[in-house]
Amino acid sequence: MSSSNKQMDxxxxxxxxxxxxxxxxxxxxxxxxxxxxxxxxxxxxNEPEWVLEYRLKAYRHWLTMTPPHWSSVHYPAIDFQAISxxxxxxxxxxxxxxDQVDPELLRTYEKLGIPLEEQKALSGVAxxxxxxSVSVATTFRQNLADAGVIFCSISEAAQEHPDLLREYLxxxxxxxxxxxxxxxxxxxTDGTFVYIPKGxxxxxxxxxxxxxxxxxxxxxxxxxxxxxxxSHVSYLEGCTAPQRDENQLxxxxxxxxxxxxxxxxxxxxxxxxxxxxxxxxxxxNFVTKRGDCRGARSKISWTQVETxxxxxxxxxxxxxxxxxxxxxxxxxxxxxxxxxxDTGTKMIHIGRNTTSTVVSKGISAGGGQQAYxxxxxxSQRAENARNHTQxxxxxxxxxxxxxxxxxxxxxxxxxxxxxEATTSKIGEDQLFYCRSRGLSEENAVSLIVNGFCKEIFxxxxxxxxxxxxxxxxxxxxxxxx
Amino acid sequence: xxxxxxxLKAEVEGKEILKGLNLEVGAGEVHAIMGPNGxxxxxxxxxxxxxxxxxxxxxxxxxxxxxxxxxxPEERAALGVFLAFQYPVELPGxxxxxxxxxALNAQRKARGEPELDSVAFLKLIREKLALVSMKxxxxxxxxxxxxxxxxxxxxxxxxxxxxxxxxAILDETDSGLDIDALKTVSDxxxxxxxxxxxxxxxxxxxxxLDYIQPDFVHVLAGGRIVRSGDKTLAKELEEKxxxxxxxxxxxx
Numbered sequence: 001m002s003s004s005n006k007q008m009d010x011x012x013x014x015x016x017x018x019x020x021x022x023x024x025x026x027x028x029x030x031x032x033x034x035x036x037x038x039x040x041x042x043x044x045x046n047e048p049e050w051v052l053e054y055r056l057k058a059y060r061h062w063l064t065m066t067p068p069h070w071s072s073v074h075y076p077a078i079d080f081q082a083i084s085x086x087x088x089x090x091x092x093x094x095x096x097x098x099d100q101v102d103p104e105l106l107r108t109y110e111k112l113g114i115p116l117e118e119q120k121a122l123s124g125v126a127x128x129x130x131x132x133s134v135s136v137a138t139t140f141r142q143n144l145a146d147a148g149v150i151f152c153s154i155s156e157a158a159q160e161h162p163d164l165l166r167e168y169l170x171x172x173x174x175x176x177x178x179x180x181x182x183x184x185x186x187x188x189t190d191g192t193f194v195y196i197p198k199g200x201x202x203x204x205x206x207x208x209x210x211x212x213x214x215x216x217x218x219x220x221x222x223x224x225x226x227x228x229x230x231s232h233v234s235y236l237e238g239c240t241a242p243q244r245d246e247n248q249l250x251x252x253x254x255x256x257x258x259x260x261x262x263x264x265x266x267x268x269x270x271x272x273x274x275x276x277x278x279x280x281x282x283x284x285n286f287v288t289k290r291g292d293c294r295g296a297r298s299k300i301s302w303t304q305v306e307t308x309x310x311x312x313x314x315x316x317x318x319x320x321x322x323x324x325x326x327x328x329x330x331x332x333x334x335x336x337x338x339x340x341x342d343t344g345t346k347m348i349h350i351g352r353n354t355t356s357t358v359v360s361k362g363i364s365a366g367g368g369q370q371a372y373x374x375x376x377x378x379s380q381r382a383e384n385a386r387n388h389t390q391x392x393x394x395x396x397x398x399x400x401x402x403x404x405x406x407x408x409x410x411x412x413x414x415x416x417x418x419x420e421a422t423t424s425k426i427g428e429d430q431l432f433y434c435r436s437r438g439l440s441e442e443n444a445v446s447l448i449v450n451g452f453c454k455e456i457f458x459x460x461x462x463x464x465x466x467x468x469x470x471x472x473x474x475x476x477x478x479x480x481x
Numbered sequence: 482x483x484x485x486x487x488x489l490k491a492e493v494e495g496k497e498i499l500k501g502l503n504l505e506v507g508a509g510e511v512h513a514i515m516g517p518n519g520x521x522x523x524x525x526x527x528x529x530x531x532x533x534x535x536x537x538x539x540x541x542x543x544x545x546x547x548x549x550x551x552x553x554p555e556e557r558a559a560l561g562v563f564l565a566f567q568y569p570v571e572l573p574g575x576x577x578x579x580x581x582x583x584a585l586n587a588q589r590k591a592r593g594e595p596e597l598d599s600v601a602f603l604k605l606i607r608e609k610l611a612l613v614s615m616k617x618x619x620x621x622x623x624x625x626x627x628x629x630x631x632x633x634x635x636x637x638x639x640x641x642x643x644x645x646x647x648x649a650i651l652d653e654t655d656s657g658l659d660i661d662a663l664k665t666v667s668d669x670x671x672x673x674x675x676x677x678x679x680x681x682x683x684x685x686x687x688x689x690l691d692y693i694q695p696d697f698v699h700v701l702a703g704g705r706i707v708r709s710g711d712k713t714l715a716k717e718l719e720e721k722x723x724x725x726x727x728x729x730x731x732x733x
Contacts, residue, residue: 424573428533433570436530437580437640438558438588447583451574451623 031084035059038186041086045155045190048162058175058185065179071342072371072403073311075284078249085187085220147203149233150195154222157193164195168226172255172292172319180251181288184220188253191222196231196262205461207236221252227262229295234265236464248273250309252287260295260322265303267460269468271475272308279338282310289316293325293354301328302345303459305468307475310339315373317346320354320385327356330459332468334475335368335400344374344405349385349415358389361453364400365476375407378415385415393423394452396445396476446473483508483679484529484648489540490704491528498524500704501540506648509676513690513715514683516701517723522683523567525701526652529681530564531557544648558584559591561647565637565654572624577636580624581606581643588644609642613669631662638669649673650681655689667692687719700726 029040038059042052067078144151150161157165175185196202227233250272256264266289275282285308291300302316312335318327329345347356362370376387393402404421426448434444450457450469457465484506491499498521506512516522528535529542531554542549549557572580586596597605610617613635625633634654641649651670655663670693674680682693690698690712698714699706700723707726708714718726 427570429570430572432530432532432554433566433572434580434584435554436532436558436564437584437644438555438591439584440555440587443583443587447575447580448572451572451576454574 029084029086032081033059033083033085033187037085041187041189044086045158047155047158050162050166051158054170054175055186055188058182059187061176062179062182062186065182067179071313071373072369073313073340073342075311075340078284080183083249086189143203148197148200149202150193151206152193154188154191154193154224157224161193161195164226165193165224168224168255168257169222170255172257172290173253173288178288180286181253184222184251184253184288188220188222191224191252193223194225194233194235196225196227196233198228198259199230200228201231202233205234205236207238219248219250219252221250223252223254224257225255225264225266226257227259227264227298229259230261231259232263234267234461236267236269236461238269238271238464238467249284250286252289254287254289254316256291256300258291258293258295258298258300258322258325261297262295263299263301264291265301266291266316267464268302268304268306269460269464269471270304270306270308270312271471273310274308274337274339275310277337279310282339283308285309285312285314287314289314290319291317291327292319293322293327293351295325296322296351297324297326298322299326299328301326301330301459303328303330303456304332305456305460305471306331306333306341306343307471309341312339312341312343315344315346315375317348317375318356319348319350320356320382321350322354323351324353325351326354328459329356329358329360330456331360332363332453332456332472333361333370334363334365334472335370336365336396336475338367340369342371342373344372346375347377347387349376349378349382349387352381352383352385354382354385356387358387358391359455360389360391361456362391362393362402363396363449363452363476364393364402365396366400368400370401371403371405372421373405373407376409376417376419378410378412378417380411382412383414385412387415387417389417389419391419391421392452393421394449395423395425445476449473449476482506483510484542484544484681485546486542487540489528489542490538491524492536492538493524493534497538498704499528502701502705504699504706506679506681508647508679509674510697511674511680511682511693511695513695513698513712514681514701514706515685515687515698515715515718515723518685520701521704522685522701523652526564526650526681526683529557529648529650530554530562555587556591558644558646559588561645563641563644563646563649565634565641565649565651567653567656569625569628569633569637571626571628573626575624577622577624578603578606578620581620581640584640585643606643609639612642612672613638614665615639630657631659631665634658634662634666635669638666638673642669642673645678647677648679648681650683652683653685654682655684655686663689664692687715690715702726 035056038055042055170185173181175182194206225235256266258264272283272285293300300318306312316329320327327347333341333343335341344360345358358374360372362372364370372391374389378385391404395402402423406419408417410417430448431441431444435441449472457468460468482505486502486504489499489502514522524535528537531552537550544560582602589596615635619632625636654666682695695712698710698712700708
């Protein structure tokens with residue numbers, strides 16, 4: 001072992017920088033799940049009766065299901081009765097000004113490098129901060145309201161826009177869809193609702209920062225975005241989480257609906273706690289994300305940069321129902337240490353002339369395990385539908401692994417499906433070449449990895465792309481061994 | 482002495498390749514190191530640049546009295562050691578301009594010099610481009626990816642021009658080049674000759690030395706320098722092969 005390898009090992013062992021705990025009193029109900037817990041959640045949120053019924057229906061269905069085991073990720077069985085299903089900051093602040101937000105919370109955001117004030121002042125991004133299940137700060141509400149855009153928490157939507165919520169909630173991901181989606185439908189605590197009226201181009205990028213905080217509290221966020229005919233919206237989701245001993249389950253559901261000529265761009269930077277060197281305490285990220293291109297010429301684009309979580313298990317998907325609709329999936333996923341990821345997308349082509357593009361970049365380092373799993377389905381009606389999938393894996397070191405599982409189903413003879421896959425390694429020769437020019441090993445890795453991911457970063461909104469590059473550099477510090 | 486190598490022994494995967502090599506290179510001198518395949522020429526080049534896996538077992542190599550062997554490759558680069566690769570490595574997706582700027586600034590930073598901003602850098606790189614007759618488009622492409630053999634070698638010389646090393650080691654820079662490319666590359670190297678810069682040309686063939694005139698020629702065989710002379714030694718080698726020096730037929 002050369003001295004540089006030792007240095008690298010030391011860096012690999014470096015702790016999670018965002019691992020700190022915010023001291024805000026949370027109002028947590030005891031662990032366990034039954035109908036009373038669901039009634040408690042619903043009552044605390046003052047929900048209309050139909051929401052409670054929706055939850056109970058989902059819960060009863062969930063009871064008939066068993067956890068799925070078909071992915072290539074491994075983890076001990078989850079005890080769903082050991083999870084607490086509700087936590088809310090008790091000092092609930094007013095929503096109309098940041099001054100009224102708990103200063104402790106604001107400091108948390110600052111530590112994360114996402115100060116709300118700066119966000120407001122500099123970037124013009126409206127931030128709906130979801131903190132332990134209850135929204136504590138909503139900004140730019142007025143600007144958005146002037147444009148007719150609704151951007152609020154799901155709880156507020158249940159109060160203020162019950163008809164819209166009722167029409168669309170569960171219409172893309174039904175409560176029967178899968179085990180975790182059913183669980184989410186039963187116990188979702190909060191989330192974001194976005195409604196863009198006909199013909200409106202949302203005047204700013206919408207952004208929600210999620211942060212899991214209370215120990216042992218499962219997070220069951222629900223996001224619903226509806227883009228009416230001819231409207232446009234770009235939504236950013238970014239996450240970090242404090243260090244924890246016990247695994248935290250995150251089973252979110254995201255539903256997107258794009259009507260005729262509407263466009264939704266959904267970007268995620270995910271940096272949840274991946275666990276310690278033994279893999280203890282990391283987040284389980286089991287998320288159902290699906291977009292429904294309902295109208296002709298509609299477009300839904302998913303872009304994700306996934307560097308965190310102990311286990312990432314998700315497939316942001318597009319149902320291409322409208323003729324000429326377009327689905328896109330751009331992904332960078334990093335696994336290192338003991339991280340596991342089974343991620344990819346589903347492109348379901350139903351309408352004519354529908355097109356989809358999938359570009360997936362997987363980076364594995366240390367003992368990271370990663371699988372790309374992607375389904376492309378060309379249904380009988382999908383005349384002239386086209387898909388192009390490109391799936392590249394980059395390996396750093398010789399203990400990690402990458403797998404590709406493409407599923408292709410074609411029922412229309414005019415449809416075209418292309419799949420390309422490559423696997424490469426950061427070679428010792430590449431590193432030496434860079435170092436012989438004066439670059440440190442760390443910079444060399446970062447340079448090579450950023451080159452590998454460039455196509456994806458180009459899809460992200462500017463500020464997010466910068467953040468993503470930084471995140472990738474931090475994630476891969478010392479990844480070479 | 483600018484570079485001083487004394488009784489250097491080095492092994493690769495447990496096999497001793499350099500078996501007590503001595504070499505002195507003065508400032509501004511151009512030394513050609515010739516020899517049959519497998520004699521240790523490339524090993525010497527990589528040992529000097531600090532490649533992992535090339536283990537120095539004894540002896541020393543110093544630059545201006547400073548030990549090189551204990552340094553990381555990037556530290557040697559900052560001191561002014563430059564290796565032009567026989568097979569330049571491709572870095573897909575890494576923009577050539579960005580790479581050059583990062584490399585230059587990393588070296589400047591290590592030497593305590595101010596880093597160049599984009600404007601200053603672009604001005605500088607344009608000057609250097611002209612020196613190696615490289616198409617500016619190549620700056621926009623990923624490092625060496627999809628470059629022709631000649632373009633890769635020219636890119637190496639461009640890096641050398643930009644990084645302005647004090648010791649440049651050119652490892653088989655002539656290999657795989659047609660005569661036009663060889664001439665362009667040689668012109669670039671000649672333009673970079675200076676009293677402050679020493680150059681070691683590692684080559685199998687005399688051909689390169691028609692274009693870059695060395696001050697000294699050394700024959701490396703069996704891990705040692707077995708003969709040193711001026712450029713007429715290269716001519717002699719061309720006529721007689723290496724066999725008369727190594728006591729065996731030249732390995733092809």
